[in-house]
Amino acid sequence: MMLKKTIVLKLLVGFVYASIILDYAESSYSGVGGYHDEMRRIALVKAAHTVRNRASQPQSYSTVTLVPQRSRVHHATEYGADPTGRLDSTEALQQALSDAFGSQVDAHLMEGVADLGGAEVHLDGGTYTISHPLRLPNISGGNFMIHGGSIRASDNFPGNRHLIELWPSSSSLLYEDITLKDLMINSNFRGGGISVINSLRTTIDNCYISHFTTNGILIEGGHETYIRNSFIGQHINVGGSHREKDFSGIGINIMGNDNAVTDVVIFSASIGILVAGQANVLTGVHCYNKATGWGGTGIYIKAPGLTQTRILNSYFDFTGVVAEDPVQLQITGSFFLGNAFVLIKSLAGVVCGVNIVDNMFSGDYTGVKIVQLDQSNGPFTNIEQVIVDRNTVRGMVLKSTVARGSVWNNGTTWAVDFSKVLLFPDLIKNVQYTLHAGAKFPNHVLRNVSGNRVTVESDMPVTATLHVSVDQSMVGYI
Structure with a gap:
């Protein structure tokens, strides 16, 4: 009789435990009827399993108090953000960012940059409309990630801003080890996608950025922003678009040093990648952003006098490379298709330390040279250590040193x-x-x-x- 009462009592405790689980796991998604039923079923099964296991064990009189730990994962929907994209979620997402930066641990990255302990803003696979940029709080922080969803600009989003901004209010370095991952960024032809300004060791990974009018990604100052495994384009297409002649904007605008772009496709923009800094490396880039015949450029290197840029194992699809007064430029292992070529442009007549070697060029036999000189501003007068050699050519005119x-x-x-x-x-x-x-x-x-x-x-x-x-x-x- 005593054993029977004990089992009944434990079953009651189990159902109370299930109710607590349901209250604690309440989802912010509304209107999804099957969600609550499924959670209730899982909780009941777990409670019954717990009671069965405990009924066969000696009774314990010890008391365990569960103290809930505050999670460092901040779910967008828990802040009232609308995952359907019908309502403006700017304030909710901004509050999630603010709370994430408030979860600092007793550690630092660079001096003065607080460690956020791997805090995240999780977008829960939703699509969120914002009317103002999501700007990181103006306090130091690092070891933080935004990921897992889509962000779209509203029709009144300011046209001179970016949807996500790492932009300190001063020139000091506030952000380090910030990761933007698994994101769909739709600028809705209202400004740009992502801006990274005066930030350290930023990662942009597996992002799809479209419908920008300024920059898909802007890097200004800072150090070591790594962009990889991403797709960037103003208009969504797979080449041969009837709107190609009107493509504008810049896919990736690099105005800083020591950055890397790896395995990235630029499928529509006036300029695929604009480089205005030193010691940057571009690897595995596929540019078919805008054909040279329509005035487009795959990669434009605007760092005259001290370039220090490497372009490796990339694919230039009907659009080429332009370099102004290059000093230390390496282009190797790349494929130039559809009469795509390299143009070296004279500003002060300097070209030094340039290697254009071991590439493939393919054209339509109309007499286009694989490497060309633009001396409209004056002839090249300082020419040292320039090697153009070992390139294979089909349907274009071979040029070499x-x-x-x-x-x-x-x-x-x-x-x-x-x-x-x-x-x-x-x-x-x-x-x-x-x-x-x-x-x-x-x-x-x-x-x-x-x-x-x-x-x-x-x-x-x-x-x-x-x-x-x-x-x-x-x-x-x-």
């Missing part, structure tokens, strides 16, 4: 014309040649290299073949 040629003649003069293949006009810094004659041993001399044409003369008529190698870079010579 290294060339080899041969010519046969019976006489006293042999000439090999390299003007069609050498990149820089009237510039040969090094010549190596061999005059392969028959039985005779004539004296011969290098007579002229002007106009990128090598001329050798002998002191007697002879049947011979002239083999010549020329170099415009002088790399490796003293």
Whole structure:
């Protein structure tokens, strides 16, 4: 009899426990009828299982008090944000950000940057409409993430702002190790997507950013923003859009140093990536943002005099690369399709330390050169350590800084014309040649290299073949 009473009492305790679970797990999603039924079923099963297990165990008189721990995961819906996107969720999401920055732990990252302990704002897979930028609080914080949903600009969103902004009110560095991940950003043709200003070690991962008019992503100042595995475009398309000539804006605008863009597609914008800083690396980028024929540029390097930029293993699809007065620029392992080419633009006539090597170029046999010079502002006068070589070309015109040629003649003069293949006009810094004659041993001399044409003369008529190698870079010579 005593055992029966004990079992009944434990069943009552179990049902009370289930009710507590239901109250605690109340969802902020309204109008989803099956959600509460499913939660109730799970709670009842768990309570019954607990009672069965305890009924077979010796009775314990110890008391355990459960103290709820405050979670560092701040769910957008718990703040009243509307996951359907019908209502404005700006204030709710901003409050979630504020609370997340209030959950600091007793630790720091960089000096003065508080550790938020891995705090998150979780968007719960919802779509949220905002009328003002989601701007991180103007206090220091790091080790924080926003993820898991979609954000859309309202029709009255300010056109000169970005949907998510890491933007301290001063020039001090307040943010470090901020992650924006698994986000769909729709700017609704009202400004930009994400801005990262004066921030350290920021990660933008697996984001889809569309319908911007200014920048998909803006990086200004700070240090080490890493963008990866993302898709960026003003208009959603897969190429060949009838609106392509009207594409505007910049996919990624980098105005800082030491940043990396990896495995990113820019599918519509006037400029895919604009680089105005040093020591940046772009790897695995696919640009088909706007064809060169419509005035588009895949990657525009606007860091004259000190470029220090690497473009590796990328794909330029009917749009190319422009570099102004580049100093230390590496373009290698990339594929240029549809007459896409590299344009080196003179501002002060400087081009130094440039390697354009081991790339593939494919065109339509209309005579487009793979590397071109824009000397409309003046000729290049400071040319050092420029190597354009080992590129494979099909349907375009090969240009190089290294060339080899041969010519046969019976006489006293042999000439090999390299003007069609050498990149820089009237510039040969090094010549190596061999005059392969028959039985005779004539004296011969290098007579002229002007106009990128090598001329050798002998002191007697002879049947011979002239083999010549020329170099415009002088790399490796003293």
